[in-house]
Amino acid sequence: MVTVDLLARWPFFAGLDARVLDALAALANLQHFSEGATIFRQGTPATHLYLLLEGWVDLTIDADVRSVRRELLMTLTQGEVFGWSAVVEPYVYTAAAQCATPVVVLAFSGADLLALFATDARLCYTLMNRICRVIARRLETTRAQLVGLFWAR
Amino acid sequence: MVSPELLRRFPLFGGLTIEQINTLAMAAEEMTAEAGHWFFRQDEALHDMYLVLEGQVGIVVELPRQEVVTSTVGPGDLFGWSGLVPPHETTAGAKALTPCRVVRFDCERIRSAFPADWQFGCLMMEKMAQVIRERLRDLRMEALPAYVQ
Numbered sequence: 193m194v195t196v197d198l199l200a201r202w203p204f205f206a207g208l209d210a211r212v213l214d215a216l217a218a219l220a221n222l223q224h225f226s227e228g229a230t231i232f233r234q235g236t237p238a239t240h241l242y243l244l245l246e247g248w249v250d251l252t253i254d255a256d257v258r259s260v261r262r263e264l265l266m267t268l269t270q271g272e273v274f275g276w277s278a279v280v281e282p283y284v285y286t287a288a289a290q291c292a293t294p295v296v297v298l299a300f301s302g303a304d305l306l307a308l309f310a311t312d313a314r315l316c317y318t319l320m321n322r323i324c325r326v327i328a329r330r331l332e333t334t335r336a337q338l339v340g341l342f343w344a345r
Numbered sequence: 346m347v348s349p350e351l352l353r354r355f356p357l358f359g360g361l362t363i364e365q366i367n368t369l370a371m372a373a374e375e376m377t378a379e380a381g382h383w384f385f386r387q388d389e390a391l392h393d394m395y396l397v398l399e400g401q402v403g404i405v406v407e408l409p410r411q412e413v414v415t416s417t418v419g420p421g422d423l424f425g426w427s428g429l430v431p432p433h434e435t436t437a438g439a440k441a442l443t444p445c446r447v448v449r450f451d452c453e454r455i456r457s458a459f460p461a462d463w464q465f466g467c468l469m470m471e472k473m474a475q476v477i478r479e480r481l482r483d484l485r486m487e488a489l490p491a492y493v494q
Contacts, residue, residue: 253485253486253489263489263490265485276474277478279474280471280474280475280478281471281475286478286481286482286485287485309467313463313464313466313467314463314466314467316463316464316466316467316470316471317459317463317466317467317470320467320470320471320473320474321430321431321470323470323474324426324430324470324473324474324477325430325431327474327477327478327481328427328430328436328477330481331436331477331480331481331484332436334481334484334485334489335406335415335436335437335484337489338406338413338415338484338488338489339406339408339413341489342408342413343408
């Protein structure tokens, strides 16, 4: 059973009141993946959002249309939220997530989160704000990589 | 201000109530810009966001002796989402690539409406997430592959 303590220590869930943390803990599922396992594939329906508890997760994209070559975008470590497309239209994963090591995550169904948001607009605002920050950090990292590649040419 | 009808034309503002659209319209003003005009530079404080009506705007990463246009946005697209999303600091610059007509929104004014209407705040954050996601997809699917051999 996922406890409130397990959630509250992570920045993404910091500062939320007890009632909200209880509701979120009730939605969370602890999941284990082995090294090399694919958590989700690029372009597939985004059903779950994840909080990484242990291990490293590689985010990759298909760099050519036949999906022959994969590019490593970045590697996530504990405390990172990924699979946020589960709460952002059009609810399709923008990258693939693969386990670089054995991995432990908290999985949240996107549908459950959206249903919770529908009952608590202030929570929706707070968490969607944090989701924006997560996506913005991805954008900054990707831009920095692009700049690095540009210099290397 | 701009007319609410102008904003309602854009899918970006779908799902908002009449009152919420009016709040946006009251916080907005139309402006034109010549090609080469910087709406904002990278790493600046920003409290405005923009909707393109006409023309093309380049999202620009500034290097010491060079500018790299990482995305191009056009009519119906929003840029300057950092105006609405904390910490209100730009992650890139935005420059008019052609003569442009845009709507500029005062984000401090929009944000001040949220405590009385968190649903509005929630909807706007959802829309910002969609915008940033689109920007990320453009970068990963177009710009990045062009530089990886």
